[in-house]
Amino acid sequence: MTPKTTRKPPIARRAQSAKAQANTAKVLRAITRNATDRGVDELNISEVAKLSGLTTGAIYGRFEDHDEMAIELWQSVVKHQFRARLQRSVDYLCKSNAKTPQAAIVKDFESPDEVARLGAEFLVIARRNLPIGEVVVPEVTTWFAEFGLAKSNDTINNAAVAIAISASVGTALRSLVMKTNPNWLAIANGLQAAIADAKPISQQIEPPQINWSEPETDSPIRTALCGAVAEVVAKSGYANATVSRIVRRAGLTNGSLYNLYPDKEALTDDAMQIFLNLSSDANRKGNRQASLMLRADRGLADSFALGLLPSRRMWLDFRLECLIASRNHLPTRKKFRQSLERSRDDLCATMPDLPPEIINLLSSGEQAVGIGFTALEPYTSALRSCDFYSIMAKLAEQNQLLRRAR
Numbered sequence: 243m244t245p246k247t248t249r250k251p252p253i254a255r256r257a258q259s260a261k262a263q264a265n266t267a268k269v270l271r272a273i274t275r276n277a278t279d280r281g282v283d284e285l286n287i288s289e290v291a292k293l294s295g296l297t298t299g300a301i302y303g304r305f306e307d308h309d310e311m312a313i314e315l316w317q318s319v320v321k322h323q324f325r326a327r328l329q330r331s332v333d334y335l336c337k338s339n340a341k342t343p344q345a346a347i348v349k350d351f352e353s354p355d356e357v358a359r360l361g362a363e364f365l366v367i368a369r370r371n372l373p374i375g376e377v378v379v380p381e382v383t384t385w386f387a388e389f390g391l392a393k394s395n396d397t398i399n400n401a402a403v404a405i406a407i408s409a410s411v412g413t414a415l416r417s418l419v420m421k422t423n424p425n426w427l428a429i430a431n432g433l434q435a436a437i438a439d440a441k442p443i444s445q446q447i448e449p450p451q452i453n454w455s456e457p458e459t460d461s462p463i464r465t466a467l468c469g470a471v472a473e474v475v476a477k478s479g480y481a482n483a484t485v486s487r488i489v490r491r492a493g494l495t496n497g498s499l500y501n502l503y504p505d506k507e508a509l510t511d512d513a514m515q516i517f518l519n520l521s522s523d524a525n526r527k528g529n530r531q532a533s534l535m536l537r538a539d540r541g542l543a544d545s546f547a548l549g550l551l552p553s554r555r556m557w558l559d560f561r562l563e564c565l566i567a568s569r570n571h572l573p574t575r576k577k578f579r580q581s582l583e584r585s586r587d588d589l590c591a592t593m594p595d596l597p598p599e600i601i602n603l604l605s606s607g608e609q610a611v612g613i614g615f616t617a618l619e620p621y622t623s624a625l626r627s628c629d630f631y632s633i634m635a636k637l638a639e640q641n642q643l644l645r646r647a648r
Contacts, residue, residue: 268294269304273315278356281569282363283481285311286615309373316364316378325385331410332389336402344427351426354414359397359569362414362617366562369620370477381621386622393627401628403439404618405611409433412614413579415565416606419578429607430456436636443632451456457516457557466492467499468513475510476559480567483510511577514564517557518581523546525585525608526592533593536636540593542604545612550619558616582609 272293276285285308291298305311330504334347335342350358368378391403409430413423459465474483485506488632489499504570510624532541548554567573586605593601619625 247520265294265296265300266304268296269301270314270318274319274356276361277312277315277360279570281314281566282315282360282367283479283566284570285315287311289444290412295340300474309371312367312371312374313377316374320357320361320364321381323357324364327358327361328385328407328410329389332403332406335406335409335430335437336390336399338438342545347430348427350410351413351430352423354417354423358410358414359418362411362614363566363569364416365617365621366566367412367479369559370479382621383570386618386624390485391622393628395624397627397629398437398440398442398632400624401630401633402440404615404622404625404628405433405630405633407618408611408614409607410614411617412610412612415562415613416582416610419568419575419582423606423610425603426606426610429603429610432603432637432640433607433633436633436640440629440633440636442629443635454518455457457513459516461502463494463565464502464512465500466494466514467502467509469511471506471509472517472560473556475563476556480510480563480571506636507571507573510564510567511574514561514574515577515581515636517561518578519584520550521557521561522581522585522588526588530592538638539631540634540638542608542634542638543630546615546625546628547606549612549615550625555619560615562613585609 269290272290273285275287275293280286280289287301287305287308288298290311291301292300305314330342330346330350334342349355364374364378365382368375368382386403386407389403389407389433391400393400413426416423457465457468459468467488470488471483474491476485478487485499486494488506488509489496492498499506499509503512525541525548528541528544528548530541532539532544546614549558564574564578568578585608586602589605589608590596590601592599593604596604615625
């Protein structure tokens, strides 16, 4: 007979003293402020110690490294509020019977707060930071499924949920560059109406096969450096992309970089602007082709197809990294803003029949939803099971009605 084993009772942890609790709260506030000012990637134990009024030893006593501080920030400050933000967006855009306060939607879309920005930043970072990803990716993947984004669901409903999540994430990311998203409630209401009215279009006019060409410049060295910086930043983030890694990836020397650029930041900004301009050109070409083909969506669904192109993935990740880096890199923010404004002006030239106020709304909506959409892929396999065309056809129809009523 096997003798019974006596399990020892777990050792009870001693409750924190009032002083320890106060210090923990100070540290958490300091981590939040440091991340808000510098970005999650640039959390710094020495800076957190300074902001909290404690020693670096006290911080190391709580957190092993930068990643552990970031995970605590996600779990204690960001996670619950960010999930609630995403849920409000899904409820407002996709559920006609949801009683989502409009004031909350206006704030969410038009003036995202710092928790919203940090939440969107975590979605970007978790794709390439293993410790953070181990926590964030499973949780967010579960959220998306709970919101109704699953391959087994109706294709229009899947598209509606994907658009709602993209709008929430994208308005937060876009505000890092543009600060606010004026009149986004009107965009949300337009999307809400298009989603509610969308019916499957059985004979969709398919867009031509999208061909993506790698960005090229007037110099082979410049092209190689731009491609290398995009790859390194996409894989490791802006802060961790060193000149040595970039030139090694390009097969060049440090001198080759410094002959063309004063520093890494200037190279990054050049590559970013080249890609953003090329992306805008691809979108506008799609709009023109859609108009000639009399496509019901006027090319608005092309942004989703472009966002899922495997050949474009590295550059899309690079764009996301530059976006979150623009929080504390003013030249990057300025260049990004200029490219977004250029994209708006190009759209105006492509659709001269629409009034400027409609173009402004279309451009802001396309930018935010497009940016947010490219951040979703690691968290769901359902994006290719979405009927964006039918919803975008309804949205294009609304814009035509607005033009005629003007």
